[in-house]
Amino acid sequence: MTREADASTRVAAKAPALSGAAAGVASVVLGAGIGELIAATVAPSASPFAVIGGTLIDLAPPWAKDAAITLFGTADKLALLIGIAVVLLVLAALVGVLELRRPWYGVVVFAALGAGAALLAMLRPEPVALAWLPSLAAGLIAATALALLTQLARARTVSPPAGDDAGASPDAEPSVPDGPEGGSRMPVATTRRRFLAWTGAAAAAGVLAAIAGTALQAGARTVTAVRQALRLPAPAVAAPAVPAGAQLDLTGMTPVVTPNASFYRIDTALVVPQVDPSDWSLRIHGLVENEVEIGWDELLALPLEESWTTLACVSNPVGGDLIGNAKWLGYPIRRLLERARPTSDADMVLSRSIDGFTASTPLEVLQEEGRNAILAVGMNDEPLPAEHGFPVRMVVPGLYGYVSATKWVTELEVTRFDKATAYWTTRGWSAKGPIKLQSRIDLPRSGQGLSAGDTTIAGVAWQQHVGIAKVEVQVDGGPWREATLASAISDDTWVQWSIPWTAERGAHEIRCRATNTAGELQTEADAWPAPDGATGWQQLNVDVS
Structure with missing residues (x-):
């Protein structure tokens, strides 16, 4: 076999797998998009992604939750949704290849996944009457699309009967039977274009359906309108005003009242x-x-x-x-x-x-x-x-x-x-969870370029319903120096603190610790958040130029 013939054989073996993967991905995108659109109109909380994601959150062990929050912070839910989408697309590609090799196997997998997600939707807390519909519809639509697209994918790789093109010009375009009986023939390139067109159309339709579902969210719009029109009554007991001096006048300092x-x-x-x-x-x-x-x-x-x-x-x-x-x-x-x-x-x-x-x-x-x-x-x-x-x-x-x-x-x-x-x-978390005494350095910020000279170290400290009496700062293992506390709103809120520092060129290590109004010193012992909150003194490393 010549080198060119061997390369052609490898390409021919690879093309069907790629076609099956593309068919699987497009089918899932179509099914999931329509499922999200249906959910937006009948059961927003039962969208396929919400059902799968909510189940994963419920099943996740504490260490997984900690890892997600540590890595992604308040973007943990977005990271989970992206992760679900990536896994689903990879799975869809594999199922598409399976369907191409063994017809109906992949179709059954997609339908079963839809039925399983529909069952999970009904097992979620407070399910609505049609909670099962979005996921089931998504699975059945994906299965149907997969069957049709893989049929096109198989057609594009069919060879004409031996001798059928006898006498044709060597430069003539190969053809494939156009129909189950092969009564007429269609060029392979034409079949390829049909497959690509339908696959792209299915994926595009799924994306558009998902966008439409997000835009709809009829229930969300209604509640948003109610909230915007709502006027809360005046309090019978008003909160005290934020004291003068509660907010330090320092660029980059955390606001004492969080928007x-x-x-x-x-x-x-x-x-x-x-x-x-x-x-x-x-x-x-x-x-x-x-x-x-x-x-x-x-x-x-x-x-x-x-x-x-x-x-x-x-x-x-x-x-x-x-x-x-x-x-x-x-x-x-x-x-x-x-x-x-x-x-x-x-x-x-x-x-x-x-x-x-x-x-x-x-x-x-x-x-x-x-x-x-x-x-x-x-x-x-x-x-x-x-x-x-x-x-x-x-x-x-x-x-x-x-x-x-x-x-x-x-x-x-x-x-x-x-x-x-x-x-x-x-x-595995503690049943009661009282807040632990903590302090934090906000200025200078980690990675901030700092020039030598006079500057300020500042931050916040808290132990709600106890209150903060003192914050101390240590630089490069030297003596602990007491910081100046800003005016506290109350013992139920955090309090800002600051201390002047003459920064010299080089690398420095800054630590802080707090003492509460009961005389308890913040513990130095490092502990992870699980099972009842993190402990330890924050250490900030800064470079001064």
């Missing part, structure tokens, strides 16, 4: 729940003498209170930014618990979100008179953003969010720690 758009978001919802306030209600039940149910209008009619509270995620590493401070408007949870009258053996409240997330909060914390644990409806003088729990969420000072800050909350079950477990508790 809503910049507030960190860590939760388990791939698709943000769209809850119409007119449909919202909260039920308090369990170990209580009197079950309580309250609706939106009744909640707004109560004497609402404003308070400042800094929230922090338990996954926040030492020096991390999964923390934010806001002014919240809401009603004290303790008042509603007084109505419900918990029994003497109760010690925990299991809060439940509309998306199925649960958190375990110590009952005594929610009943504490001096703690502003509230059902929040407002954030920084506006209704809660959808991403932060609209219409109602919990805000509890002094506890990490995973045991207290339930968004889209619809249920408070009064129970016991030895009888019920929450979402993250079942995954």
Whole structure:
């Protein structure tokens, strides 16, 4: 065999596999896109990607969640969706090759995947009546498209019967039978163009359908319009004004009040729940003498209170930014618990979100008179953003969010720690999660070019519901120097600090530590966030030129 003939043989063997892969990818893009479009119109929370992603989040072990947040921060959900898409496309390519080699095998795989995702959709918390439809439709459409595209792919590689082109010019274009009986013939190049055209059209249609589904989101538009038109009542108890001097006048310093758009978001919802306030209600039940149910209008009619509270995620590493401070408007949870009258053996409240997330909060914390644990409806003088729990969420000072800050909350079950477990508790995290004493260096920033001379080291420190008494800074292993604290809004918020520094040329190591109002010094012992929050002193390495 000549070298040219051998190369032609290799290309002929490779082409069908590439065709099958292309057919598989285009079929999945078409099916997934139409599935997302259907979901947007009948069940936004049951889109195929949301169902698969939500299931993966629920099944993920704690170490995987920590790794995702460490690597991607608040972009962890986007990273998960991209990962799902990449895996799905690779799988689709393999299934396309399988279908090309063994007709109907790949079709069955796609249909089974759609049926499996449809079943998962029905097993998700609070499924709507048609939750099964988007994923099932996606699987069946992908299977049908795969069968048709691979039929075209096989046709483009069929050779004409021996001698059929006898006498044809050596330069004539090869042809293939055009139909099951081979009654007429179509040039191979023409068949190739048909395959490429239909494959491209299927992929393009899927992309357009996905874009249309994203644009539609009828439920989201309705809730957004309701939120924008909403005017919250004036508080019966107003929050104190931010004290003069609470915000340090330093370029690049973290704002003492975190804007809503910049507030960190860590939760388990791939698709943000769209809850119409007119449909919202909260039920308090369990170990209580009197079950309580309250609706939106009744909640707004109560004497609402404003308070400042800094929230922090338990996954926040030492020096991390999964923390934010806001002014919240809401009603004290303790008042509603007084109505419900918990029994003497109760010690925990299991809060439940509309998306199925649960958190375990110590009952005594929610009943504490001096703690502003509230059902929040407002954030920084506006209704809660959808991403932060609209219409109602919990805000509890002094506890990490995973045991207290339930968004889209619809249920408070009064129970016991030895009888019920929450979402993250079942995954190995601590059941109670009190905030740990922490401090962070914000200036200078890591990697910032710093010139020799006078500058400022500054940052924030926090231990909500305890308060900060002192922050100290150490440079290059030298003596600890006490920083100047800015004015604190309250013990439930973080506080800024600063200290002057004359920076000399070379590499330097800066560390900080805080002391709380109870006299406790922040521990130096390094610990990962799991199972109940990170500890250690932040160390910042800077180069001064």
